[in-house]
Amino acid sequence: MASSLSIQTKYKLNSGHEIPILGYGVYQTPADITEEVTKKAFKIGYRHVDSAQAYRNERPCGQAIKNSGLHRSEVYFTTKISTRNMGYEKAKASIDASLKEGNVDYFDLILIHSPYGGKEAREGTWRALVEAQKAGKTRSIGVSNYGVHHLDELEEYINSGVGGKIDVGQYELHPWLPRPDIVDWLKKRNVVVEAYSPLTRAQRLDEPVLLELSKKYNKTPGQILLRWSLEKGFVPLPKSVTPSRIEENADIFDFQLTEDDMKALHTTDYSPTTWDPTVDRS
Numbered sequence: 001m002a003s004s005l006s007i008q009t010k011y012k013l014n015s016g017h018e019i020p021i022l023g024y025g026v027y028q029t030p031a032d033i034t035e036e037v038t039k040k041a042f043k044i045g046y047r048h049v050d051s052a053q054a055y056r057n058e059r060p061c062g063q064a065i066k067n068s069g070l071h072r073s074e075v076y077f078t079t080k081i082s083t084r085n086m087g088y089e090k091a092k093a094s095i096d097a098s099l100k101e102g103n104v105d106y107f108d109l110i111l112i113h114s115p116y117g118g119k120e121a122r123e124g125t126w127r128a129l130v131e132a133q134k135a136g137k138t139r140s141i142g143v144s145n146y147g148v149h150h151l152d153e154l155e156e157y158i159n160s161g162v163g164g165k166i167d168v169g170q171y172e173l174h175p176w177l178p179r180p181d182i183v184d185w186l187k188k189r190n191v192v193v194e195a196y197s198p199l200t201r202a203q204r205l206d207e208p209v210l211l212e213l214s215k216k217y218n219k220t221p222g223q224i225l226l227r228w229s230l231e232k233g234f235v236p237l238p239k240s241v242t243p244s245r246i247e248e249n250a251d252i253f254d255f256q257l258t259e260d261d262m263k264a265l266h267t268t269d270y271s272p273t274t275w276d277p278t279v280d281r282s
């Protein structure tokens with residue numbers, strides 16, 4: 001079990017850089033409130049913000065970092081190459097556009113948002129990422145929503161000479177979508193696994209097992225879910241625009257789940273809350 005974790009804990013990536021174990025997600029956070037809520041998250045102690053080209057809020061995330069009083073190096077800033085920018089040329093141009101949009105000299109992490117677009121587009125996008133990393137435009141690189149067949153394809157491409165190492169894999173992960181095949185593939189290669197929609201988008205917070213554990217630890221169902229992520233060794237990325245919940249979602253370091261609790265939360269379910277590009281066959 002993950003006993004000695006704190007909000008300051010970081011995991012080491014294959015790139016040699018470190019990633020804070022709790023991220024702040026901003027999917028569906030409107031651009032006009034993103035700076036304010038992200039600064040609130042920084043005040044509480046989050047040091048990691050997860051944005052994407054598709055979220056249209058890279059700019060206010062960058063502003064929040066600049067206006068937070070924190071040094072750029074104290075905050076972990078992720079973006080993702082959107083599906084419409086797949087392919088070498090488009091991905092390369094989009095990385096420069098994101099740096100400009102976020103008004104930062106570098107990202108800590110750039111992920112390929114999804115495998116959509118076919119093999120050539122996936123491989124060209126990876127090549128653009130490897131070049132961006134070499135040029136100092138991003139410290140680490142990775143993928144999101146890649147199924148095992150996409151990961152195998154990428155590994156073959158990397159070994160064919162293009163190089164680069166997968167630092168992070170980001171996936172929808174929670175007890176009703178544990179994805180053991182993908183997680184095993186990534187962990188075997190020391191890839192850090194990020195959990196998106198770790199709160200099931202608030203769709204399953206009334207599951208009996210959560211209510212029971214919630215009572216046992218005097219923690220909310222959301223906190224139980226986030227702790228499940230930590231016990232699994234994942235980096236959860238909860239999203240909230242509600243100040244009390246931003247705080248609640250970071251207050252997960254004063255208890256831990258036992259092996260029996262984790263057993264109670266174990267399922268072999270496959271219940272994505274929305275899209276699942278890991279099954280893409282393009």
Ligand SMILES: NC(=O)c1ccc[n+]([C@@H]2O[C@H](COP(=O)([O-])OP(=O)(O)OC[C@H]3O[C@@H](n4cnc5c(N)ncnc54)[C@H](OP(=O)(O)O)[C@@H]3O)[C@@H](O)[C@H]2O)c1
Nearest residue numbers: 025026027196197198199200201202222238239240241242
């Ligand atoms: N790579 C990808 O394809 C991908 C896909 C989806 C998400 N993500 C990343 O992962 C992050 C989180 O995922 P998500 O936004 O899909 O889902 P989530 O974090 O599981 O859930 C967010 C929803 O739960 C509510 N909520 C937050 N904290 C709560 C709490 N303590 N109690 C009750 N309700 C709570 C939020 O409402 P309020 O905001 O109104 O408080 C919001 O409606 C995203 O922001 C994004 O950064 C990545």
